[in-house]
Amino acid sequence: MAFTARAEIVYYGRRELTMKKLVLIVMLSALCGCDIQSGIAKKSVEKYMPTPTPTVVPTPPEEPIDPADIVNVDTSQQGPLISVNGPEVKKPFICNRYNRLMVNVSNKKVTIKGACSQIMVNGDGNEIAAEGTMEFVFNGSGNKATYSKFPNGKRPRVTDNGGNLVEKAAAADKKDRK
Numbered sequence: 001m002a003f004t005a006r007a008e009i010v011y012y013g014r015r016e017l018t019m020k021k022l023v024l025i026v027m028l029s030a031l032c033g034c035d036i037q038s039g040i041a042k043k044s045v046e047k048y049m050p051t052p053t054p055t056v057v058p059t060p061p062e063e064p065i066d067p068a069d070i071v072n073v074d075t076s077q078q079g080p081l082i083s084v085n086g087p088e089v090k091k092p093f094i095c096n097r098y099n100r101l102m103v104n105v106s107n108k109k110v111t112i113k114g115a116c117s118q119i120m121v122n123g124d125g126n127e128i129a130a131e132g133t134m135e136f137v138f139n140g141s142g143n144k145a146t147y148s149k150f151p152n153g154k155r156p157r158v159t160d161n162g163g164n165l166v167e168k169a170a171a172a173d174k175k176d177r178k
Contacts, residue, residue, distance in 0.1 A: 062155070071132050071149045073098055073115045084110055094135075103128065106140070115151040121164070129169070132156075136162040 009159035035102025089108045095101060095116035104108055106123035115132040124140040133156050141162035146169035150156075158166050 032074075034065065065153055065155070069148065069150050070153045071115050072149050073132075073151045075117070075152070078117065083107075101133075119145070121145070130149050135159070136166050138162065140164070 005066055006036040017128045018131075044161065053100060064160040075098055077097050077159075079095070079099035082093055082095065082099050082101045084093060084101065084103045084105060086105070089110055089167040092113050093097045093101060095112060095114035098117045100118045100120070100128065101112060101116045101132055103119065103123060103126060105126065108123075109127045110129070112119065112130040115134075116130065117128055117133070118135040119133045120127065120137040120139070121128060121143050122139045123143070125142045126144075128138070128143065129145045130145065132147055134154065135157040136145055137159045139161050141164065143164040145166045146162070146168070147156060148169045156166070160166075
């Protein structure tokens with residue numbers, strides 16, 4: 001019987017030791033959960049707070065295309081690529097078969113007659129005056145392009161890779177009619 005009493009004391013001793021460990025763990029968890037960093041935890045949580053959403057500004061409706069500015073183009077006929085290279089660019093380039101035109105110069109004035117499928121500008125500081133195109137692609141900066149006609153009644157698509165300007169030029173014959 002002495003043996004069983006001793007076993008009970010050892011058993012209760014371990015149980016008491018386990019309870020002490022459990023109480024210690026609970027107290028440490030409660031203490032660690034407190035914000036002892038005086039506001040640092042709050043600041044780190046603020047960056048995950050939702051930011052106010054900006055107000056949505058409606059896009060102004062596009063100006064309707066004047067039928068006099070529409071040029072009908074046969075898009076099934078694709079002409080050869082026209083390249084604008086070299087130091088002297090004086091003559092106007094002609095897109096007579098829905099050509100692609102590539103401008104590979106900088107700080108020049110380039111005039112383009114006819115309707116092109118695409119005008120790609122690979123230089124800086126150019127002034128491009130085109131009658132019409134379906135697409136402008138700019139791989140330079142500081143270029144200014146104007147167009148006066150809409151091929152098949154569509155506005156040109158613009159891919160700008162660096163601070164360029166594309167705008168519709170006022171037609172000279174419109175000013176004379178008014």
